[in-house]
Amino acid sequence: MKKPPLILTNILVFIITGAIAFIGVPLWATYIGFDTAEIVTAIVLFYFTGMSITAGYHRLWSHKTYDANIVVRVILAMGGAMALQNSILHWCSDHRIHHRHVDDTEKDPYSAKRGLWFAHIGWMLREYQSHRYDDYRNCKDLQKDPVVMWQHKYYLPLVLATNFGITGLLGWLNGDILGMILIAGVFRLVMVHHVTFFINSLAHFWGKQPYTDGNTARDNGVLAFFTFGEGYHNYHHIFEYDYRNGIHWWQFDPTKWLIRGLSFVGLTHNLRRVPEERIRKARAAMQFQKASARVSQLPNADEVLSKIQSEYDLLIQKMSDYYAAKKRLMRVRQKCLKRSVERLELDYTYKELKNALSLQQEKWLRLQQLNFSMS
Numbered sequence: 001m002k003k004p005p006l007i008l009t010n011i012l013v014f015i016i017t018g019a020i021a022f023i024g025v026p027l028w029a030t031y032i033g034f035d036t037a038e039i040v041t042a043i044v045l046f047y048f049t050g051m052s053i054t055a056g057y058h059r060l061w062s063h064k065t066y067d068a069n070i071v072v073r074v075i076l077a078m079g080g081a082m083a084l085q086n087s088i089l090h091w092c093s094d095h096r097i098h099h100r101h102v103d104d105t106e107k108d109p110y111s112a113k114r115g116l117w118f119a120h121i122g123w124m125l126r127e128y129q130s131h132r133y134d135d136y137r138n139c140k141d142l143q144k145d146p147v148v149m150w151q152h153k154y155y156l157p158l159v160l161a162t163n164f165g166i167t168g169l170l171g172w173l174n175g176d177i178l179g180m181i182l183i184a185g186v187f188r189l190v191m192v193h194h195v196t197f198f199i200n201s202l203a204h205f206w207g208k209q210p211y212t213d214g215n216t217a218r219d220n221g222v223l224a225f226f227t228f229g230e231g232y233h234n235y236h237h238i239f240e241y242d243y244r245n246g247i248h249w250w251q252f253d254p255t256k257w258l259i260r261g262l263s264f265v266g267l268t269h270n271l272r273r274v275p276e277e278r279i280r281k282a283r284a285a286m287q288f289q290k291a292s293a294r295v296s297q298l299p300n301a302d303e304v305l306s307k308i309q310s311e312y313d314l315l316i317q318k319m320s321d322y323y324a325a326k327k328r329l330m331r332v333r334q335k336c337l338k339r340s341v342e343r344l345e346l347d348y349t350y351k352e353l354k355n356a357l358s359l360q361q362e363k364w365l366r367l368q369q370l371n372f373s374m375s
């Protein structure tokens with residue numbers, strides 16, 4: 001089959017910036033050297049532009065996981081332009097298609113089923129996409145955001161002004177324009193490109209699938225460290241409207257910390273979280289599925305399967321009871337602050353159900369380990 005035509009602009013951008021980053025910058029470092037101010041600026045801009053993609057393009061605009069003040073939106077739009085990944089409107093349109101048709105080799109723009117190279121960068125090198133380049137019907141909501149439309153209209157001037165203007169100015173202040181553009185402009189850009197591309201490539205290949213195996217997305221703590229928290233991609237693909245990707249406090253998700261931190265000073269609001277009950281049930285369902293698959297080859301498979309099934313049913317029932325009690329208790333707590341009889345009773349039931357659930361959860365986990373040793 002004939003391959004679609006090459007996109008020369010993209011290819012040239014990747015080759016030129018890549019050559020400068022991997023050949024020019026090491027040579028400059030050897031013969032001229034970078035000073036601390038240049039290195040620190042490159043690191044700061046790496047985080048700023050990378051997180052403009054993850055907190056801005058991705059979690060704010062593509063998935064609407066929270067609302068942000070206009071100042072924050074303008075800053076994220078500028079950081080996104082500096083990351084050189086097309087306009088917000090275009091990026092989000094592609095990304096929404098990715099979620100809607102994940103892994104579809106025809107429709108998903110960066111389908112992991114077409115290989116690691118394709119998902120990482122190959123998809124941008126040829127005109128693979130069948131739909132019109134400027135078809136933004138899946139982003140009608142974004143077209144109402146003046147910041148999105150302003151950035152889309154002035155995308156190229158913003159790219160040039162941020163990448164060369166900001167770094168050039170900082171270089172001038174530091175006494176070496178070219179050195180600053182090389183490390184904080186180009187080298188930083190190439191690094192941001194590839195770490196964010198990892199979210200489409202590696203995060204669909206490498207890691208665990210604790211929430212769903214309905215698509216290729218994986219959870220990977222190592223990857224999260226390099227992708228501003230986006231490595232928890234299995235969770236993200238099942239619960240895309242959650243502003244968090246790493247839901248536990250110990251999971252490395254600086255994008256989540258940034259969004260939450262800004263909410264404390266009133267710059268972001270309406271942070272959306274998936275209810276804990278749904279998350280735990282999704283995880284349990286996946287454990288149930290994996291456990292069933294593991295024991296299916298055993299000689300006494302039917303017997304073990306029915307045991308797993310009954311323990312799983314009990315777990316789900318106890319989760320439902322516990323979260324229903326928790327909801328009731330919250331409602332009563334909001335209504336009456338005083339210690340009414342109703343509230344005391346609810347408190348008691350809630351604690352009992354909580355204990356029952358944690359006992360069942362322990363039993364369930366032990367059963368998983370047992371299954372594992374049998375397989």
Ligand SMILES: [Zn+2]
Pocket residue numbers: 058062063095099236240
């Ligand atoms: Zn997403």
Ligand SMILES: [Zn+2]
Pocket residue numbers: 098199200204217233237
């Ligand atoms: Zn994905």
